[in-house]
Amino acid sequence: MSCLSYRDAQLCVEDVAVADLAARFGTPCYVYSRARIEASWRAIDAAFGAQPHRVCYAVKANSNLAVLNVLARLGSGFDIVSVGELERVLAAGGDAANVVFSGVGKRSDEMRRALEAGIRCFNVESVAELERLNQVAGELGRKAPIALRVNPDVDAGTHPYIATGMKENKFGIAHEQALDVYAQAATMAHIEIVGIACHIGSQITRTEPFHDAAARVLALVAALRERGIELHHIDCGGGLGVCYEDETPPPAADWIAALRAGLGDSGHELIVEPGRSIAATAGILVTRVEYLKPTAAKHFAVVDAAMNDLMRPALYGAWQRILPVQENSTAPAALYDVVGPVCESGDWLGKDRELAIRAGDLLAIGEAGAYGFGMSSNYNTRPRPCEVMVDGAHCQLVRERETVTELFAGERVLGG
Ligand code: LLP
Numbered sequence: 282m283s284c285l286s287y288r289d290a291q292l293c294v295e296d297v298a299v300a301d302l303a304a305r306f307g308t309p310c311y312v313y314s315r316a317r318i319e320a321s322w323r324a325i326d327a328a329f330g331a332q333p334h335r336v337c338y339a340v341k342a343n344s345n346l347a348v349l350n351v352l353a354r355l356g357s358g359f360d361i362v363s364v365g366e367l368e369r370v371l372a373a374g375g376d377a378a379n380v381v382f383s384g385v386g387k388r389s390d391e392m393r394r395a396l397e398a399g400i401r402c403f404n405v406e407s408v409a410e411l412e413r414l415n416q417v418a419g420e421l422g423r424k425a426p427i428a429l430r431v432n433p434d435v436d437a438g439t440h441p442y443i444a445t446g447m448k449e450n451k452f453g454i455a456h457e458q459a460l461d462v463y464a465q466a467a468t469m470a471h472i473e474i475v476g477i478a479c480h481i482g483s484q485i486t487r488t489e490p491f492h493d494a495a496a497r498v499l500a501l502v503a504a505l506r507e508r509g510i511e512l513h514h515i516d517c518g519g520g521l522g523v524c525y526e527d528e529t530p531p532p533a534a535d536w537i538a539a540l541r542a543g544l545g546d547s548g549h550e551l552i553v554e555p556g557r558s559i560a561a562t563a564g565i566l567v568t569r570v571e572y573l574k575p576t577a578a579k580h581f582a583v584v585d586a587a588m589n590d591l592m593r594p595a596l597y598g599a600w601q602r603i604l605p606v607q608e609n610s611t612a613p614a615a616l617y618d619v620v621g622p623v624c625e626s627g628d629w630l631g632k633d634r635e636l637a638i639r640a641g642d643l644l645a646i647g648e649a650g651a652y653g654f655g656m657s658s659n660y661n662t663r664p665r666p667c668e669v670m671v672d673g674a675h676c677q678l679v680r681e682r683e684t685v686t687e688l689f690a691g692e693r694v695l696g697g
Pocket of ligand 1: 339342360383384480482483484518519520521554555556557558593651652656
């Protein structure tokens with residue numbers, strides 16, 4: 282099921298015409314489909330059947346409060362990587378008891394806040410972090426629930442910037458050291474071992490790496506049991522890919538089946554941390570063509586969205602669909618590089634795209650619901666776009682467009 286369709290040649294998100302949203306809220310503008318978010322979350326949740334499990338949405342993929350609230354209402358847990366994400370989850374109605382905290386650089390104040398809020402688990406990524414957490418929990422007179430994030434040394438076959446489970450990556454504790462670190466954790470007065478975690482990368486389009494990583498984790502679980510360390514849960518991370526162009530990622534049910542096959546009948550509660558597979562296909566970025574600029578070498582379509590609004594093409598060379606908002610244009614078709622106003626040649630959203638457009642037309646960048654707004658910046662002093670949630674025939678502004686004065690409100694010229 283897609284949230285996008287053309288009705289009378291007009292692009293719609295659910296039952297709302299994108300052109301109407303652009304007229305009402307301006308461009309650039311992110312638009313999300315509530316139904317699509319819910320359907321993707323439910324497909325993952327349902328794939329577990331009767332198996333005890335918890336789907337912990339990776340907040341970094343799209344941390345808008347309305348998105349988090351839609352998921353909290355479904356009973357989702359959350360995977361966070363900062364205290365800021367924790368505050369967002371709590372503000373959106375999420376339950377701290379279903380929050381897992383990942384990341385290699387947790388500060389003491391972040392640990393303190395997460396302990397006070399009563400999160401479900403810290404996914405610990407180094408011995409130094411474990412020691413600090415033991416100390417911080419001791420100061421609060423508490424025990425910190427932990428899983429060690431192990432690095433299973435599995436090649437996820439994805440872009441090097443988003444592969445995280447190989448030994449040359451900064452993430453996790455090496456598979457070979459995990460047993461020793463668990464033994465160390467077991468002696469710490471303010472640490473309670475509750476699980477094990479791994480996450481091998483993102484935009485993964487085959488099931489084998491998931492299966493292999495799960496099998497490696499299972500071997501550790503068995504070795505820990507032999508040493509008298511029992512775990513309650515196994516967290517297999519996120520990473521399921523989506524189709525941007527012609528990729529054929531497995532359906533959510535096959536992803537979960539691969540994890541369960543790798544883990545055998547371990548009897549543990551399973552946690553997953555999907556981000557992209559819930560949010561990406563639920564969002565578009567709507568932009569307006571400012572100028573058409575034919576040059577000797579290329580046709581450029583200069584649009585009002587840029588790399589600061591959607592960074593994936595510039596950062597990873599990522600390909601995302603560029604769709605006309607009005608399908609039956611009489612404009613002549615040509616191959617365009619769709620570029621933004623930012624002063625970098627890397628500021629493009631798509632290259633060599635066949636489009637029939639005129640200045641003033643609207644375009645939609647597809648699959649922009651994950652790692653879109655969340656990675657946006659104010660580069661070139663550009664206010665970040667507004668965000669709108671569509672629900673059937675209704676829409677709601679869920680984040681106002683920034684204003685220029687807001688951008689430097691916290692700055693000061695020198696005194697004296
Ligand atoms: N858990 C952990 C510990 C993670 O580091 C990540 C993503 C996830 C879960 C969620 O992974 P997902 O299901 O979304 O693949 N900015 C990049 C993606 C970076 C992913 C970072 N970690 C992009 O735009 O492609």
